[in-house]
Amino acid sequence: MDSPSFDLPEVKRILEAALLTAAEPLPLAELKKLFDEEVDNDTLRKLLVELAHDWAGRSVELVNVASGWRFRARPEYHRFLERLNPQKPPRYSRAVMETLAIIAYKQPVTRGDIEDIRGVVVSTNLIKALEARGWIDVIGHREVPGRPELFATTRQFLDDLNLRSLTDLPPLEALGQLVETVAAGAQIGG
Amino acid sequence: MIEAVDATLAAPITPIGKFRGEPVLELPQDLYIPPDALEVFLETFEGPLDLLLYLIRKHNLDVLDIPMARLTAQYLEYVELMRQKSLELAGEYLVMAAVLIEIKSRMLLPRPPATAQDETDPRAELVRRLLAYEQMKLAAQRLDELPQVGRDFALVQVWVEQAAEQALPNVNSEDLRQAWLWLLMRANVNQHHRVTRDQLSVREHMTQILRRLQDTKFLEFTQLFSPELGIPKLIVTFLAILELVRETLIEVTQQEPYSPIYVKLTHGLTVV
Numbered sequence: 001m002d003s004p005s006f007d008l009p010e011v012k013r014i015l016e017a018a019l020l021t022a023a024e025p026l027p028l029a030e031l032k033k034l035f036d037e038e039v040d041n042d043t044l045r046k047l048l049v050e051l052a053h054d055w056a057g058r059s060v061e062l063v064n065v066a067s068g069w070r071f072r073a074r075p076e077y078h079r080f081l082e083r084l085n086p087q088k089p090p091r092y093s094r095a096v097m098e099t100l101a102i103i104a105y106k107q108p109v110t111r112g113d114i115e116d117i118r119g120v121v122v123s124t125n126l127i128k129a130l131e132a133r134g135w136i137d138v139i140g141h142r143e144v145p146g147r148p149e150l151f152a153t154t155r156q157f158l159d160d161l162n163l164r165s166l167t168d169l170p171p172l173e174a175l176g177q178l179v180e181t182v183a184a185g186a187q188i189g190g
Numbered sequence: 191m192i193e194a195v196d197a198t199l200a201a202p203i204t205p206i207g208k209f210r211g212e213p214v215l216e217l218p219q220d221l222y223i224p225p226d227a228l229e230v231f232l233e234t235f236e237g238p239l240d241l242l243l244y245l246i247r248k249h250n251l252d253v254l255d256i257p258m259a260r261l262t263a264q265y266l267e268y269v270e271l272m273r274q275k276s277l278e279l280a281g282e283y284l285v286m287a288a289v290l291i292e293i294k295s296r297m298l299l300p301r302p303p304a305t306a307q308d309e310t311d312p313r314a315e316l317v318r319r320l321l322a323y324e325q326m327k328l329a330a331q332r333l334d335e336l337p338q339v340g341r342d343f344a345l346v347q348v349w350v351e352q353a354a355e356q357a358l359p360n361v362n363s364e365d366l367r368q369a370w371l372w373l374l375m376r377a378n379v380n381q382h383h384r385v386t387r388d389q390l391s392v393r394e395h396m397t398q399i400l401r402r403l404q405d406t407k408f409l410e411f412t413q414l415f416s417p418e419l420g421i422p423k424l425i426v427t428f429l430a431i432l433e434l435v436r437e438t439l440i441e442v443t444q445q446e447p448y449s450p451i452y453v454k455l456t457h458g459l460t461v462v
Contacts, residue, residue, distance in 0.1 A: 020348040060346050071346035075337045081344050089341045094236050094330065101330035117326055119319065120237030120282050160339040170332035173325055 011039065012047045012054075019051075019062065019071055025159060027068035066158035066165060092129075099126055103136050104157070104169060108150035110142055127151070135160070232272050238286030239323040241268060246320070253320060256313055258297055262290040289316065395430035400439065400455070408454035411442065 014034050019026060028044050048069055052062040059077050062069060073081060082088065092100070099122055102114045114122045130136045135157035141147040158165065235241045245264050246253055269283050296312040337343050399414060414431065415424055431453065434440040444451045 020346065021350040023347055072339075073344040073346055075343040078343050091341075092334070094234075094327075097330035097334045098236060098326055101326050101333050104333065105326070105329055117319075117322055118237055119239035119286070119323060161333075161336045162339070162343070163336075170329070170336070173328050 006037065006039075008047065011035065011043075012051055015044075015047060016051055019069055022070065025065050025068035025070040030068065063162060064164055065162055066155045072162070095120075095123075096126055096129060100130060100135065100153075103130075103151050104153050104166065105172060107152040107166075108139055110148035110150055112148060114151075232268070232275065236327075238265075238283045239320060240327070241265065241283070242286070242316075243320055243324055243327070253317055256317070258290065258294040258313065262287075262294050265290055392426055392429045392433060395426050396434050396439075399427070399430055399434060399453075403440065403453065403455045408452050411451035411453055414453060 015031060018031065018034055028041055031044055031048075032039055048062070048064070052064075055062050055071075060071050060073055062071055095118075098118055099114055102117050103109055106113065106117075111122050111127065127136075135154055136151050137154055138149040139152045140150045142150055153166070158168075163169065235244065242261070242265060245251070245261060245268075246256065249260075249264075251257060251261065266287055269287055272283070293312045293316060339345060402414070403409060411431075415427055417424065431440070431442070435442055438456055440453055441456055442451060442453050
């Protein structure tokens with residue numbers, strides 16, 4: 001915003017057009033390419049927050065996820081949108097979700113680590129399913145005999161769950177609290 | 191299905207409830223599960239830790255002070271049920287059974303008072319594993335509750351006619367002029383070729399020359415040309431002579447510079 005001739009409302013409209021037409025979330029570095037002049041990060045962020053505010057109350061919102069900024073339909077309208085495309089995506093099984101949770105919260109982990117926590121063998125198909133979804137990948141090997149693969153969650157995982165970083169994940173229950181929940185055991189049992 | 195099972199397993203409540211429309215008159219035993227529901231019920235466990243947690247939470251047992259005898263007995267009954275139902279009984283369930291029995295037996299052994307303080311509770315490791323698993327189990331539930339793209343919300347993308355713009359290059363008047371000139375140029379070239387091929391065939395003239403030589407044995411080079419028929423005719427005739435020489439069908443000879451050039455058939459060759 002060094003240049004006095006900078007037309008901020010117009011810059012905001014350009015950002016809006018770019019974000020509405022983009023297929024992927026756009027990071028600040030990408031958004032900068034829209035302009036001949038150098039627009040600093042603070043100005044961009046300020047305009048993006050303003051833009052998100054401008055869209056408040058509409059069925060579509062501007063959100064900031066791990067890979068950048070993007071527009072999405074508000075979740076409360078999803079049940080209506082689903083009617084246009086009645087093929088409901090299946091929910092993942094508990095085995096998949098527990099494996100994903102362990103990778104997300106304890107990463108990087110090996111298959112052995114996952115099996116230790118779950119107490120059962122982790123099937124190759126399950127790992128493959130998560131890899132195919134683009135939610136986890138191998139980021140290295142643990143330097144122990146067998147050099148097992150180390151799994152971690154990807155940026156796409158965060159994007160798809162509308163999260164900016166792993167710190168946005170729901171907080172873990174403290175182990176102490178788990179012990180106290182004994183009294184309310186019935187609701188956990190199922 | 192699971193809700194129905196839970197209802198059956200729940201602590202004493204006056205209206206016991208119904209199963210498949212039939213009122214359930216007797217309070218079920220600890221382990222009573224309607225037979226049809228059993229299979230589904232057992233298969234919902236994600237392994238021995240999950241089953242143990244279920245037993246502990248269901249019966250309000252203290253995780254930190256598990257009554258091993260009771261828990262082990264119940265666990266073994268479930269494992270036995272799975273076996274009878276021929277459910278796929280993973281080896282992990284049997285390993286856990288062994289662990290439980292081992293812990294139980296160690297707790298039955300009297301401990302010398304002197305070492306009692308040093309010795310850790312044999313259940314400690316099991317408790318640690320149970321809590322660590324339960325933490326992740328709950329985390330998985332929370333994670334599953336988070337809205338997911340496609341499942342719980344859709345992304346927005348406004349249609350932009352990008353493809354059309356890319357597919358159509360710009361054209362200006364200069365481009366058109368160039369195209370037209372090029373077209374004209376090509377037309378001229380084509381015209382020439384057509385004249386040569388259609389009206390004056392080299393091979394045709396080769397035959398004519400050979401025929402004339404057949405009759406006269408040899409001819410003077412200039413006699414083969416008829417200037418009055420035009421330049422194209424001269425050129426084609428000349429090309430025909432060159433071709434005939436190349437194919438060694440005729441010989442062209444000259445005694446000395448500037449003397450007449452003679453053309454004759456190659457020795458011994460006759461034309462059919």
